[in-house]
Amino acid sequence: DTYLTPTRAVTGAPLTCVEKSQTCKTQILGVCLEYDVTLDCEERTCKASNLQCGETFFCIDGDCYDEEQKQNDNFSEAASGLAALGEAAKSFSAENLRVFTGNAASCSKKPIGLSDCCADSGWGNNIGLTQCSEEEKSLSDAKEKKLTIELGEYCAEKVLGVCIRKKKSYCQFDSKMTRIIQEQGKQQLGLGFGSKKHPDCSGFTPEQLQQVDFSKIDMSDFYEDLNANMELPNMQEIQDRINDKYSDLSQ
Template identity: 35%
Template sequence: MLHSSLRNNSIFCLGGNCNTQTIIPNRDIAKVAHLAMLNQMSKDIKTNPVSVFSGKHRKCKKDVFSFLNCCSSMTGWGRDIGLSQCKSKEQELALYRKKGYCYYIGTYCSSRIPILGICLARKSTYCCFQSKLARIFQEEARKQLKIDFGTPECPKCRGLTVKELQKVDFTKIKIWMNYLVIYSLRLKTA
């Protein structure tokens, strides 16, 4: 009789002969997070010049008079009556934000009434990355290197160069804490 079980640490039994193994959990999540970060870096490396964790800037628009809101709810009375619709890039941004891939840079007035100067529409700007881990690394590394993400009107979502990576103190990057949160959330949903 073939039997397998994880109860009582019994891993595999064949004909009643069981090998008991002790499962020792790896409590060093910092090393796991570091390996995951290095794996992501190898997938994301760009050449000419070499950089890692490159992002793309994304913007969404919100009209002042609730005509259309493409930054959070994808709604508005302009959409309700069929006069306006959110762009596909704004819908994509909403998905990236939900996954935690984007860093919020800020909001600016993108459309004004001439002479009066009244703002009709605002745009919010984000830097979006390939993964949540890439976003977290960018935030932490840029803090150390004192590199900003630019302004809402002129975002800087570039990857980090080899020279910049050499200056990063990886022991001060708190990725492991964030990775632990991400990992625990995955376990809860599994």
């Protein structure tokens, strides 16, 4: 960032600044990760007019300030942009020049009392599910992790006009990020996923990808995983270390 920084008598004093200009310095997939901001700030001289007794803070003349840490609300957006870039590189297919590609998957449902390999739960207790294939078990795991898009159900086998086996079709993806971009990106471009009998889980061509407005992609599903897996530093511990360091230097 670019700032016109005034001289201050006390570090941390608040400033009155006016934003003069703002430009995007680094942009990935339509998401700005770094801004170049120019501020025009008034020069201000401050004095420390406060008294602290133990843990109690007193403001003597009513014109005190507090230094507080502010959370960067753009972190999740920036992180999702970087994650999307990584997924695009990982899923790129040199054969057909497509990114964010998925795979067609399906599961079978037999009449009541027999196996239902499309069940969303109960895999550990249902003996009939032992007849399900490894691909169907993998699909069940993917559904639980929100890595799939359901395309519909159809009759896969009939006897005397009676359906004895149904199938459910899905597009299955390696990551939640790919699923989100496929689902919402194709909706933006008016593209579909084929039919329930003939799924089309192909990714985007470079030309199609350029038409996707990533600023309109809802990444809330990804944010949940990001926040759940994030290990934040202990800010009190960091502050204590800084105080100890300054204390050592002043001795």
